[in-house]
Every structure is written in C-alpha cells, then in structure tokens.
Amino acid sequence: MMRKMVIVLMAALFVCVGSVSEAAEIDHRTWTVVHVSYEVQKGDTLDSIAQKYIQKNTYGVRDINEFREGIREINNWLMTRELKPGDIIRINYWEKVTN
Numbered sequence: 001m002m003r004k005m006v007i008v009l010m011a012a013l014f015v016c017v018g019s020v021s022e023a024a025e026i027d028h029r030t031w032t033v034v035h036v037s038y039e040v041q042k043g044d045t046l047d048s049i050a051q052k053y054i055q056k057n058t059y060g061v062r063d064i065n066e067f068r069e070g071i072r073e074i075n076n077w078l079m080t081r082e083l084k085p086g087d088i089i090r091i092n093y094w095e096k097v098t099n
Helices: 001-030 046-054 065-073
Strands: 030-039 088-096
Touching: 030 046, 046 065, 046 088, 065 088
Parallel strands: none
Antiparallel strands: 030 088
16 A cells, blocks of 8 residues: 555656656746846946846846846956956846747
8 A cells, every 4th residue: 555655656746847847948948048248337336237237137036136146156257356447247147038
C-alpha cells in the first residue's frame, strides 16, 4: 500500500515539474534580455543611469538597488573606482517580445 502511494506521488511530482518547466519555456520565449552599452556623460551617477534603464525593464518590478548592483557586477571595474565621463558600461535588462 505504501509503495503504491509513493509511486503515485512520484508520478504526480514528475507531471508537475514537467508542467512548470514547459510554462517556464513558454514564458522565456516571450521575454528577451537586452544588452546595451552606455557612454557615461558628465553628471551621470550609477544611480541616475540605473534609474533610467530600470524603466526599460518590462519583466516585472525590480528593486533599484538590485538593478544598480547588477550593473556594477557586469562592469566589475566599478568595484574599484567611480564612473567618469567617457566610460563605457554594459547594462542588461529584460524586455517583452512583441510580435
């Protein structure tokens, strides 16, 4: 009896995992990550740049602190010095794909 219950629960788990995986694939196809380069202008700060680009992120609400730190992570030289005009930084955000 216990063995049958375990088998039934395992089968249900595999069906649920398959459904979640399929839903994630469908969702992934409706969103794309955008990679941009931005040339820092006089007066820019990492916060002002993050504020500008977080508005382009249409994959749901993101925390500004997390978004700013994401920019810092992909531009790891920002860990050791501040921005200056002329620097080129990489920025990534998610955007809904429109057909």
